[in-house]
Amino acid sequence: AQSVTQLDSQVPVFEEAPVELRCNYSSSVSVYLFWYVQYPNQGLQLLLKYLSGSTLVKGINGFEAEFNKSQTSFHLRKPSVHISDTAEYFCAVSVKAAGNKLTFGGGTRVLVKP
Amino acid sequence: GAVVSQHPSWVICKSGTSVKIECRSLDFQATTMFWYRQFPKQSLMLMATSNEGSKATYEQGVEKDKFLINHASLTLSTLTVTSAHPEDSSFYICSAPAWTGATDTQYFGPGTRLTVL
Numbered sequence: 001a002q003s004v005t006q007l008d009s010q011v012p013v014f015e016e017a018p019v020e021l022r023c024n025y026s027s028s029v030s031v032y033l034f035w036y037v038q039y040p041n042q043g044l045q046l047l048l049k050y051l052s053g054s055t056l057v058k059g060i061n062g063f064e065a066e067f068n069k070s071q072t073s074f075h076l077r078k079p080s081v082h083i084s085d086t087a088e089y090f091c092a093v094s095v096k097a098a099g100n101k102l103t104f105g106g107g108t109r110v111l112v113k114p
Numbered sequence: 115g116a117v118v119s120q121h122p123s124w125v126i127c128k129s130g131t132s133v134k135i136e137c138r139s140l141d142f143q144a145t146t147m148f149w150y151r152q153f154p155k156q157s158l159m160l161m162a163t164s165n166e167g168s169k170a171t172y173e174q175g176v177e178k179d180k181f182l183i184n185h186a187s188l189t190l191s192t193l194t195v196t197s198a199h200p201e202d203s204s205f206y207i208c209s210a211p212a213w214t215g216a217t218d219t220q221y222f223g224p225g226t227r228l229t230v231l
Contacts (some may be wrong), residue, residue: 006189031173036222043120043207044158090157100147100211104157 002027002093006105007092011065014083014113021076023091031093033074034102035065038088047089061085086112115214116142120223127198128231135226137164137208143188144210148220149181152205157159164191198230 007022025031032051036044036088048059055067065076074091125222127133137147143164150158154173162183170183180202182194191210195202207225211218 019170033218041205041225041227043118043224044209046115046221051217094220095216100192100220101160102209102220106157109155 002031002095002103004091004093004103004105006089006091006108008108009106010109010111012111012113015083016080018077018079019081019085019110021089021091021110023074023076023105025072025074025091025093027072027093027095029095031067032100033067034092034094035059035063035074035076036092037061037088038090038107040087044090047076058069081110081112083112083114086110116219116221118208118210118221118223120208120226121204122226123224124227124229125231126229129199130197132194132196133198133228135195135208135228137191137193137210137223138211139189139210139221142210144191144212145188146211147185147191148209148211149183149191149193150181150207150209152207154205154226158171158207161193166191190222195228198228200230203228203230221226 003026005024013019034049035047048057050057050067058064089108092102094100119138121136143179148201149161163178164185165201172178185191209220209222
């Protein structure tokens with residue numbers, strides 16, 4: 001079975017400052033990795049994904065994430081946040097053998113302050 | 115990108131009534147769809163996998179007789195909450211996988227907020 005841990009439940013950050021959201025996973029097999037963002041009362045929007053290849057993945061809205069196999073991590077970063085980045089962020093993994101079902105982390109709430 | 119819609123976006127019903135939520139893949143076909151439940155300030159909990167043309171697969175602890183799932187076509191899955199009670203109030207989200215070259219990527223609907231009075 002897979003598990004995902006998001007180490008920070010809340011991250012307050014000032015506008016234009018950088019932010020990093022931490023995600024660690026556990027799996028006995030290779031996984032695919034995803035970051036999703038959820039704005040209030042909305043569904044989830046895909047930010048980026050790692051399937052294979054380059055470990056640095058660039059996504060939408062200026063976000064990027066780096067896959068580190070040895071540390072089983074997939075941390076999400078943005079060099080300069082905007083007020084509009086205030087949202088809940090979910091890290092997730094899927095395994096082909098498990099029918100590509102997603103296993104989610106607990107989520108990290110990002111609050112961008114002016 | 116692939117688009118998934120849900121209807122209704124919110125619904126309020128009386129205790130004891132049934133509520134149907136629709137999930138549609140608008141620009142792609144999906145033989146499988148997933149239904150999630152999300153409580154306030156919590157992560158998504160997978161309820162069941164909807165399979166076109168066959169029975170849904172429910173996660174452990176989810177009552178199949180209470181949460182009826184029908185995958186009527188390659189673009190439509192429905193979740194019916196039967197005899198709803200206040201504890202069923204939640205945010206229900208569906209997703210559908212679209213093939214993206216190496217694996218399926220899940221695309222999510224906007225969610226349906228159910229309030230049972």
